[in-house]
Amino acid sequence: MELQELTRQIREFRDERDWKQYHHPKDLAMALSIEAAEVLEIFRFKSPTQIDAELPTLKARLGPELADCLFFILLMAHDCGIDMKSALESKMQENARKYPVELCRGKNLKYTEL
Numbered sequence: 370m371e372l373q374e375l376t377r378q379i380r381e382f383r384d385e386r387d388w389k390q391y392h393h394p395k396d397l398a399m400a401l402s403i404e405a406a407e408v409l410e411i412f413r414f415k416s417p418t419q420i421d422a423e424l425p426t427l428k429a430r431l432g433p434e435l436a437d438c439l440f441f442i443l444l445m446a447h448d449c450g451i452d453m454k455s456a457l458e459s460k461m462q463e464n465a466r467k468y469p470v471e472l473c474r475g476k477n478l479k480y481t482e483l
């Protein structure tokens with residue numbers, strides 16, 4: 370499904386419930402941050418080894434939380450007049466410029482440290 374169609378469905382869900390009145394960009398940013406914290410909560414106090422072993426089970430919780438994040442990303446982007454496909458494409462171009470393969474392959478350094 371395209372991002373535009375997902376956004377349309379999310380807006381329809383919101384509009385049917387008359388929730389736009391609660392969705393100032395500030396509220397959407399807060400909601401996104403809260404949902405991102407719910408992603409973190411899934412991994413809290415688990416070692417990387419535990420997470421690797423439990424991932425097939427954790428996916429059942431992770432998927433819905435990532436979906437919650439995407440829900441608010443798409444809604445906020447829509448309300449702020451941001452085309453997420455273009456924004457992501459621009460960001461990927463910027464990342465490619467900051468992290469040229471020949472300088473960063475196999476390294477975990479920030480671009481300022483390359």
Ligand SMILES: [Mg+2]
Nearest residue numbers: 404407434437
């Ligand atoms: Mg959630």
